[in-house]
Amino acid sequence: MSWTDERVSALKKLWAEGHSASQIAKQLGGVTRNAVIGKVHRLGLSGRATPSRPVKRPPRLARPKPRVLPDGSVKVPSPQVPERPAEAPRTVIERQEPLAPLPPLAMDDGEPATILTLRDSMCKWPIGDPADPKFAFCGRKADCGPYCAEHAKVAFQPARKRDSKRGEYDYVRRIAG
DNA sequence: CCCTGATTCGC
DNA sequence: GCGAATCAGG
Numbered sequence: 001m002s003w004t005d006e007r008v009s010a011l012k013k014l015w016a017e018g019h020s021a022s023q024i025a026k027q028l029g030g031v032t033r034n035a036v037i038g039k040v041h042r043l044g045l046s047g048r049a050t051p052s053r054p055v056k057r058p059p060r061l062a063r064p065k066p067r068v069l070p071d072g073s074v075k076v077p078s079p080q081v082p083e084r085p086a087e088a089p090r091t092v093i094e095r096q097e098p099l100a101p102l103p104p105l106a107m108d109d110g111e112p113a114t115i116l117t118l119r120d121s122m123c124k125w126p127i128g129d130p131a132d133p134k135f136a137f138c139g140r141k142a143d144c145g146p147y148c149a150e151h152a153k154v155a156f157q158p159a160r161k162r163d164s165k166r167g168e169y170d171y172v173r174r175i176a177g
Numbered sequence: 178c179c180c181t182g183a184t185t186c187g188c
Numbered sequence: 189g190c191g192a193a194t195c196a197g198g
Contacts, residue, residue, distance in 0.1 A: 003189085020181065035191050037182060042189065046183080 001030030003039060015040055018048065103127070105139040113139030123148035125155070 001007070007028055014024045021040065022033035040046055104112030104127045113122055114136055123138035124146045140148035147155050 022180080032191070033182090034193080037184095038189090038191050041183075 001028075008039070008043070011036065011039060012043070012045065015045060015048070104136040107139065112136030123151055125151035 003011075010028060011024060014027065015036075019027075020033075021036040025031050025033040025036045028036070105123075107113055107117060111117075112127070113119075118124060118137050118139065121142055123140040123142045125138040125148070126135070127138060128135045138148055138151055140150075142148055145152055
């Protein structure tokens, strides 16, 4: 089949009415949806009155695909140059990373806060292995809640997926509740 | 796995 | 110009 005036008109009409490419192809007959889409693009009416299409993909890279010719031979095109003119000025938003372990704050006696010396106003973030004699608490000022500002960030992060890699502080979250 | 449109590129 | 193959999503 070829794109006669009638068929092109029908294509334009159906496309304007919002039919999908496959629907149009089925109705016209003798063409695939790819043919319809290709024709639509060639006619320059790709974008329909669909405001909600925030689908903007970065340009696809060329497709270096081996092709089987009619005579049975195989042709392998050379990979097209990726063409990376200038890397976009990336504004990388640094993710709040594991955040360096905040060492326990030394008390007046030079020792970190323990279960015995921890006060209400002090950050109750546990530091170290609870089984370890040196186990202590952060001890910084807990201004809003049980933790200092820094540990509150970690403590109140959304729960991770169960089977994802364990965060370094997961055990602490379990302990600290 | 079904569908959608978008794109590339050999023909 | 055509459209299959492929892609990126829903």
